[in-house]
Amino acid sequence: MYMSIDRKKNTKTKILDAAFSVFAENGYQDTTISDIVSKSGLSKGAIYHHYGSKKELFISLIDHWEIFSFPNFYSKDNAQESASNALLRFTEVVYDAFKLNSNVFLAEIEFWALANKDPEIKKRSKVLYDKILKLFELVLKKGIRNGEFEDMDTKIVSIELLSVFQGINWFCLFNEDKALAGKYLKKSINIILDGIKKRS
Structure with a gap:
């Protein structure tokens, strides 16, 4: 059967x-x-x-980690959403994932440790991170087209965004107060948004 x-x-x-x-x-x-x-x-x-x-x-956990931690927030369902709101919503989704199962972020440390030793794991990890950075770039470029954001190097800002999400989650893994992750994420993303928003 x-x-x-x-x-x-x-x-x-x-x-x-x-x-x-x-x-x-x-x-x-x-x-x-x-x-x-x-x-x-x-x-x-x-x-x-x-x-x-x-x-x-x-x-296989690499792909599972992506689905759990970095869902595809740039979809047709949210086509009318502003770029700023997309990033803020994504912040909430990542924080919810962190609260639900922080072990997922601990496992990522293992991915990086093994990526330096195993070419196959390194290759799969690079594909994943390139995909995530591309998603960030799509949102940032949308913000530029719509007049929300100033012109910028979207690749550098995408790396900055990914670094904030991962760095804060990793830092807060060792803190019993999980609410700090949400507070730090929102504050950091708002600082980035304030720096790239178009001035009148």
């Missing part, structure tokens, strides 16, 4: 969520498939049905 698409998707999500938590807690080298089995409540066979190895599972 074939597994339904929804059930298959739910199983993979359960595996990936468990893997995020275990990798963040133990690190890549000290994590075993058995650890993920225990955390997910699934069988080892169920995990190997979807992922052939620990490395394959870890690489």
Whole structure:
């Protein structure tokens, strides 16, 4: 009997969520498939049905991390939204993700550590970050076209935005008051917006 698409998707999500938590807690080298089995409540066979190895599972987490942490905020559904509001809304979404599961951001530290040792992980990580920066650039260019923002080097400002989102979340991982992340993110993004907005 074939597994339904929804059930298959739910199983993979359960595996990936468990893997995020275990990798963040133990690190890549000290994590075993058995650890993920225990955390997910699934069988080892169920995990190997979807992922052939620990490395394959870890690489899949890169895409899962993007969906969880940096949802596509530049979509047709929000075509009429101002660029400023898009960035402020995105700030709220990232903060909500941080509150829901900060382990996702801890796991990112593992991505970077392994990217320096494994060319495949480095390549996949670069594709992800290039995609995120491109999304920021699209929003910034929209703001320039609409007269919201001054002309700017959108690539540099995109890097600045990404650095703020990641830097503040990483800093706040080690603080028990998760509300600080939301406060710092909003303040920092508003400072950037104030610096690039078009003056009359």
